[in-house]
Amino acid sequence: MRGALLILKKEFLELSKDRKTIFFAFVMPLLLWPLIFSMILSLEKTDSKRREDKASRIWLVDPGRVITSRLQAEPKLFELVSQPSGDIRQAIKDQKLELFVEIPSDAQEKIARQETCSIKVLTDESESSSSLALKRLRKVVSTQEKDLVAARLQAIQAPPQLAEPMNIASTNVADMGLQMGKLLGSFLPYLLLIMMYSGSMQPGIYTTAGEKERGTLQCLLATRLPRNQIILGKLLYVFLMGVISAVLNLASMGFTFTKMVGAAMAQDAPVAATGHGMGMPAMSAVALGLSFLLMIPLGLLFANFIVFMGIQAKNTHEAGTALAPGIFVVVFLGIFSSAPGIEKMLWVPYVPVMNVSLAIRKLFSQQGDPVQYLVALGMTVLLAAVMTWISTRLLDRESAIFKQS
Amino acid sequence: MIQLVDIHKTFVVKDKKSRSKKRIEAVKGLTFTVQPGEIYGLLGPNGAGKSTTLRMIAGLMKPDQGELRICGLDGLAEPERSRAQIGYLSTDLNVYGRFTPRELLRIFGEFQGLEAGIAERRGMHLLEKLDLHDFADVRMEGFSSGQKQKVSIARALLHDPRVVIFDEPTTGLDVLTAKTVLDMLRLLRSEGRTVIVSTHVMPMVEEICDRVGIIFDGLLHGDAAPAEILSKWNVKTLDEVFFQLAAQAAVEA
Numbered sequence: 245m246r247g248a249l250l251i252l253k254k255e256f257l258e259l260s261k262d263r264k265t266i267f268f269a270f271v272m273p274l275l276l277w278p279l280i281f282s283m284i285l286s287l288e289k290t291d292s293k294r295r296e297d298k299a300s301r302i303w304l305v306d307p308g309r310v311i312t313s314r315l316q317a318e319p320k321l322f323e324l325v326s327q328p329s330g331d332i333r334q335a336i337k338d339q340k341l342e343l344f345v346e347i348p349s350d351a352q353e354k355i356a357r358q359e360t361c362s363i364k365v366l367t368d369e370s371e372s373s374s375s376l377a378l379k380r381l382r383k384v385v386s387t388q389e390k391d392l393v394a395a396r397l398q399a400i401q402a403p404p405q406l407a408e409p410m411n412i413a414s415t416n417v418a419d420m421g422l423q424m425g426k427l428l429g430s431f432l433p434y435l436l437l438i439m440m441y442s443g444s445m446q447p448g449i450y451t452t453a454g455e456k457e458r459g460t461l462q463c464l465l466a467t468r469l470p471r472n473q474i475i476l477g478k479l480l481y482v483f484l485m486g487v488i489s490a491v492l493n494l495a496s497m498g499f500t501f502t503k504m505v506g507a508a509m510a511q512d513a514p515v516a517a518t519g520h521g522m523g524m525p526a527m528s529a530v531a532l533g534l535s536f537l538l539m540i541p542l543g544l545l546f547a548n549f550i551v552f553m554g555i556q557a558k559n560t561h562e563a564g565t566a567l568a569p570g571i572f573v574v575v576f577l578g579i580f581s582s583a584p585g586i587e588k589m590l591w592v593p594y595v596p597v598m599n600v601s602l603a604i605r606k607l608f609s610q611q612g613d614p615v616q617y618l619v620a621l622g623m624t625v626l627l628a629a630v631m632t633w634i635s636t637r638l639l640d641r642e643s644a645i646f647k648q649s
Numbered sequence: 650m651i652q653l654v655d656i657h658k659t660f661v662v663k664d665k666k667s668r669s670k671k672r673i674e675a676v677k678g679l680t681f682t683v684q685p686g687e688i689y690g691l692l693g694p695n696g697a698g699k700s701t702t703l704r705m706i707a708g709l710m711k712p713d714q715g716e717l718r719i720c721g722l723d724g725l726a727e728p729e730r731s732r733a734q735i736g737y738l739s740t741d742l743n744v745y746g747r748f749t750p751r752e753l754l755r756i757f758g759e760f761q762g763l764e765a766g767i768a769e770r771r772g773m774h775l776l777e778k779l780d781l782h783d784f785a786d787v788r789m790e791g792f793s794s795g796q797k798q799k800v801s802i803a804r805a806l807l808h809d810p811r812v813v814i815f816d817e818p819t820t821g822l823d824v825l826t827a828k829t830v831l832d833m834l835r836l837l838r839s840e841g842r843t844v845i846v847s848t849h850v851m852p853m854v855e856e857i858c859d860r861v862g863i864i865f866d867g868l869l870h871g872d873a874a875p876a877e878i879l880s881k882w883n884v885k886t887l888d889e890v891f892f893q894l895a896a897q898a899a900v901e902a
Contacts, residue, residue, distance in 0.1 A: 247760075250759050258748065459741030460743055465709055467732065467757065468761055470729055
């Protein structure tokens, strides 16, 4: 093992000389997620405030003045505009106004006759400002509707319950932590897989095909170090780079998500947050620990695949071409594991990568199945062990070492 | 001492046109011995089998057949122990560009079983001999071919090997650096080491080699002192031996 550790030392020493790689591998993940999330949240907040502060422009045709006065009473929410020039549909699409509302001329009579009066609305729901305008209008109409129903019930001296024979009183049992866990579990597993694979890929190519390309691999092989120790050292390095990359991304993302997105969610749902706190630390400790345990053999599996392909390649270009599609496979398996109902398929725990992604998702949503988890762990450990056995014999193949570009 | 007995090596290559696999016999039964305190020149044109032979001696390749002994050790049965006796310099003039010579020699010393401090001291001593000590702490990415070769020589000799293998050590070097390399080879001989060099630079062979083996098409054509070879082939230069061998090969083909 001493030889492998010496190779590992050499690889990290070489890495320490490359400031660019250090920045992109270790510093960038720490900055990236807070930056991305803070930018998204800030933009969303600004946009939302801008929309909320702006009155919705409505061209209202209401000859019987059924809702006109109600809309006029809310100048901060509604701005009644005159008929726009040209086609009204195009005007809405062009955002010259948010809604066109048409109340039939006989609306008052219909209401008086206790009939239903239909209000025609033109809107563009692909635009958030139009959707907001419709939401505001629905609220006004709903209030008016309630007033009318109350008046009708009063007229016939009936109790208010007549119009509401049933109602649902629901209580949300999920605390904020569980909600966040489910949210994280929906995208975190496959992001982790991608980070681990891509984090291992470049160092892996550099230390395998790169050594061949630079002509330095022969120097290593000519030393007294056993070849399996050389490969093992390189495997350890590639594995550690993948794990470090994934852990840094995870830590950065977790911190950002908990602090920034969590705070934003708590603002939106203060009742759910009260008393329960965020619930994150307790959930995270177990879920993160078990997820990390799964990531170790998976990282070793990725490192083996990368080293295997890297050593077989003639040069870094060929290695890159061979390894890049691996990202798509990882993404595909990761996304597939998030598909609805996938956990009910009996074969899923036996599919490498996908089983890990699914197990992590379950852990974060507090629905972890111990059997499924152990199968995923066992399968990945077994595969990683077999791949390591194969890899450590790679340098005995002269065709792999002396393949030249 | 290096001892090769009936060494064979065959490569399987893919013919891109016919998509079939071809067997190329690169080394066809080489037998020779190199004694301590001797510089043995392995000569031959490109593709003759020189580098393959040296790689087999250095433990980078395994012969398909034959016997290989390094300082009394079975090179095939005890590869790691055998490699520990060898200092190998490949044809590639490449070094780890991110390292300084000091760092490279320290880490390679550790690979060869030395303590880091001892490796560094020995490395610095070798760099001084090779007139490169001023560059000991400069990153090697900007080094010239000569500077890289000097560092590679220091790396190969770091663990005080009893057998030294230099594969085309002066190719691509200026005359001054080439002289430094030749002086180093002489020094190694005077220290009683077993030295084997491959080259196609004939004046160098005549200048420093005690004995030469001429490889052509994987076969050894002559294994004697340079003067004996010239006399046997009745030629004035070793180049002429190649011309005659090439002519013979053309007639046989």
